[in-house]
Amino acid sequence: xxxxxxxxxxxxxxxxxxxxxxxxxxxxxxxxxxxxxxxxxxxxxxxxxxxxxxxxxxxxxxxxxxxxxxxxxxxxxxxxxxxxxxxxxxxxxxxxxxxxxxxxxxxxxxxxxxxxxxxxxxxxxxxxxxxxxxxxxxxxxxxxxxxxxxxxxxxxxxxxxxxxxxxxxxxxxxxxxxxxxxx
Amino acid sequence: xxxxxxxxxxxxxxxxxxxxxxxxxxxxxxxxxxxxxxxxxxxxxxxxxxxxxxxxxxxxxxxxxxxxxxxxxxxxxxxxxxxxxxxxxxxxxxxxxxxxxxxxxxxxxxxxxxxxxxxxxxxxxxxxxxxxxxxxxxxxxxxxxxxxxxxxxxxxxxxxxxxxxxxxxxxxxxxxxxxxxxxxxxxxxxxxxxxxxxxxxxxxxxxxxxxxxxxxxxxxxxxxxxxxxxxxxxxxxxxxxxxxxxxxxxxxxxxxxxxxxxxx
Numbered sequence: 001x002x003x004x005x006x007x008x009x010x011x012x013x014x015x016x017x018x019x020x021x022x023x024x025x026x027x028x029x030x031x032x033x034x035x036x037x038x039x040x041x042x043x044x045x046x047x048x049x050x051x052x053x054x055x056x057x058x059x060x061x062x063x064x065x066x067x068x069x070x071x072x073x074x075x076x077x078x079x080x081x082x083x084x085x086x087x088x089x090x091x092x093x094x095x096x097x098x099x100x101x102x103x104x105x106x107x108x109x110x111x112x113x114x115x116x117x118x119x120x121x122x123x124x125x126x127x128x129x130x131x132x133x134x135x136x137x138x139x140x141x142x143x144x145x146x147x148x149x150x151x152x153x154x155x156x157x158x159x160x161x162x163x164x165x166x167x168x169x170x171x172x173x174x175x176x177x178x179x180x181x182x183x
Numbered sequence: 184x185x186x187x188x189x190x191x192x193x194x195x196x197x198x199x200x201x202x203x204x205x206x207x208x209x210x211x212x213x214x215x216x217x218x219x220x221x222x223x224x225x226x227x228x229x230x231x232x233x234x235x236x237x238x239x240x241x242x243x244x245x246x247x248x249x250x251x252x253x254x255x256x257x258x259x260x261x262x263x264x265x266x267x268x269x270x271x272x273x274x275x276x277x278x279x280x281x282x283x284x285x286x287x288x289x290x291x292x293x294x295x296x297x298x299x300x301x302x303x304x305x306x307x308x309x310x311x312x313x314x315x316x317x318x319x320x321x322x323x324x325x326x327x328x329x330x331x332x333x334x335x336x337x338x339x340x341x342x343x344x345x346x347x348x349x350x351x352x353x354x355x356x357x358x359x360x361x362x363x364x365x366x367x368x369x370x371x372x373x374x375x376x377x378x379x380x381x382x383x384x385x386x387x388x389x390x391x392x393x394x395x396x397x398x399x400x401x402x403x404x405x406x407x408x409x410x411x412x413x414x415x416x417x418x419x420x421x422x423x424x425x426x427x428x429x430x431x432x433x434x435x436x437x438x439x440x441x442x443x444x445x446x447x
Contacts, residue, residue: 034242072212075233078199
């Protein structure tokens with residue numbers, strides 16, 4: 001029952017509360033963004049257990065390094081999602097993770113994610129597969145790799161064997177298509 | 184055109200995804216500060232990312248919330264050299280406290296106003312009662328004075344009494360004239376005479392050798408009832424009469440309005 005009262009603050013209020021390390025800051029941060037961050041992390045690490053560990057690490061890192069957040073450089077969400085994404089990428093690239101036989105190779109994730117994973121996402125959310133189908137095929141892979149899988153554009157260019165400039169423009173066109181879909 | 188190309192290059196998307204080097208990021212920041220369209224596009228990309236990722240969210244195990252809440256320390260500040268700010272109250276509690284203060288303040292204000300108006304009412308009543316009291320005392324003094332004067336007149340052997348009776352036109356009217364034979368003072372005790380209006384006054388006439396002489400004007404009012412009126416001193420007269428005249432009196436009597444008359 002305690003969970004029914006989800007905390008929600010405006011971005012300004014949340015930033016102020018985070019700066020003051022108020023309890024409500026971590027509560028609101030969790031209630032407002034844990035689903036989105038868990039989704040991001042899970043798409044990269046492909047494991048509930050590992051994703052939960054990374055999510056916890058992400059919140060602790062957001063909390064402890066909040067002094068490094070500069071609102072003039074971007075929105076709070078952008079900053080926290082990048083922390084979560086980078087931690088997830090670090091995790092899948094660590095030796096420990098790669099050595100775990102239960103986990104798939106990073107390269108395979110791209111192919112597998114298009115499969116049957118949509119059922120575990122929130123009921124009111126749209127599936128990643130459906131979403132990616134709104135994008136032109138040549139842009140789709142770029143968006144999937146960079147936007148959702150945490151590939152750098154250099155890695156994506158190598159993997160797809162296309163020039164860096166093409167990766168960037170395809171990413172942009174794909175993201176614009178996504179934005180249109182949500183607006 | 185340069186800005187359009189900059190936006191179209193996809194560098195802003197990479198900036199938002201945290202993919203740019205420090206130098207490249209600084210360049211984007213610089214462009215955003217300089218060109219509002221770059222800043223607006225950046226914001227759109229950020230909001231787009233946020234709505235896409237919120238939609239694609241996945242709920243973690245519900246136990247994780249408590250675990251994460253316990254893994255951060257929300258009473259100390261991590262950074263060194265910064266004065267720790269430990270809020271005494273959450274904003275919400277502060278708001279409740281403020282609301283409670285306001286409620287108390289308004290309540291106290293209403294109570295004070297209530298007491299104040301009651302006090303004002305009580306004070307007005309005290310003033311009214313004091314006025315009433317004073318009026319009663321004044322009235323009593325007036326009656327006392329009249330009574331004393333009347334008694335002096337009645338007991339004095341110098342005064343002679345002459346009854347002035349209503350004439351044919353005004354039957355039933357009556358007044359008693361007290362005339363001091365020594366100092367010639369004339370006092371009139373009104374027994375039955377209607378009140379005069381503001382345009383008229385009564386006038387007493389002394390008939391001296393067949394000629395009416397003005398002996399003073401007077402008013403008849405409820406307030407002056409039972410008071411003897413002092414009129415002009417009359418040395419000698421064969422008769423007295425009272426007429427109603429225009430206010431201020433007349434030089435000769437209006438005989439149609441002869442209310443009272445008496446031969447001496």
